[in-house]
Amino acid sequence: AQRVTQPEKLLSVFKGAPVELKCNYSYSGSPELFWYVQYSRQRLQLLLRHISRESIKGFTADLNKGETSFHLKKPFAQEEDSAMYYCALGTYNQGGKLIFGQGTELSVKP
Amino acid sequence: DADVTQTPRNRITKTGKRIMLECSQTKGHDRMYWYRQDPGLGLRLIYYSFDVKDINKGEISDGYSVSRQAQAKFSLSLESAIPNQTALYFCATSDSADRALYEQYFGPGTRLTVT
Numbered sequence: 188a189q190r191v192t193q194p195e196k197l198l199s200v201f202k203g204a205p206v207e208l209k210c211n212y213s214y215s216g217s218p219e220l221f222w223y224v225q226y227s228r229q230r231l232q233l234l235l236r237h238i239s240r241e242s243i244k245g246f247t248a249d250l251n252k253g254e255t256s257f258h259l260k261k262p263f264a265q266e267e268d269s270a271m272y273y274c275a276l277g278t279y280n281q282g283g284k285l286i287f288g289q290g291t292e293l294s295v296k297p
Numbered sequence: 298d299a300d301v302t303q304t305p306r307n308r309i310t311k312t313g314k315r316i317m318l319e320c321s322q323t324k325g326h327d328r329m330y331w332y333r334q335d336p337g338l339g340l341r342l343i344y345y346s347f348d349v350k351d352i353n354k355g356e357i358s359d360g361y362s363v364s365r366q367a368q369a370k371f372s373l374s375l376e377s378a379i380p381n382q383t384a385l386y387f388c389a390t391s392d393s394a395d396r397a398l399y400e401q402y403f404g405p406g407t408r409l410t411v412t
Contacts, residue, residue, distance in 0.1 A: 193339075231340075233401075236399070273340065283391065283393070283399055284330075284355075286342075289337060
């Protein structure tokens with residue numbers, strides 16, 4: 188079954204602390220994984236995709252096929268990082284639908 | 298991104314009523330999607346359309362129907378609203394061209410309350 192799991196509903200850290208938002212997936216094919224972010228009163232938007240291997244707003248995510256994980260990391264959290272984060276799996280063999288995880292709310296305290 | 302708009306933004310309706318949520322886009326994308334967002338459940342796909350003549354059910358289509366009136370318009374209907382359809386509804390679009398396949402652009406959402 189194709190599934191994305193984000194085990195933490197809420198993650199609360201202090202400003203300057205490292206952050207890791209966990210994402211695990213289940214997919215029989217070659218996965219394409221993404222992180223989407225929803226800031227307060229803003230639309231859901233793409234943050235980064237694994238294939239780009241890029242760092243956006245200080246966030247990185249590495250695809251680990253052995254552990255079927257795609258955790259989102261940032262070494263030093265900022266208050267403006269507070270948002271809802273969704274991990275998503277692209278299902279190329281189904282025409283490109285996205286399967287979203289349950290979401291993790293990140294709260295960065297001053 | 299004002300290229301994807303949803304109307305209404307908020308709606309309160311009563312059980313049993315029929316309601317339509319509308320989505321319009323000016324991005325020129327061929328693919329459109331309807332999701333609902335519930336706390337703790339994330340975004341779940343209701344229906345999706347890869348072009349005007351191609352409409353598919355998502356994981357939670359029961360109680361919903363859709364209409365793709367044009368490439369730019371995709372409407373979601375609740376034939377007989379029930380309280381557990383109270384949620385935040387999002388429309389999204391994407392472009393089938395190559396690697397842009399997975400980047401979806403979301404509307405601002407419609408908050409629907411069924412009493």
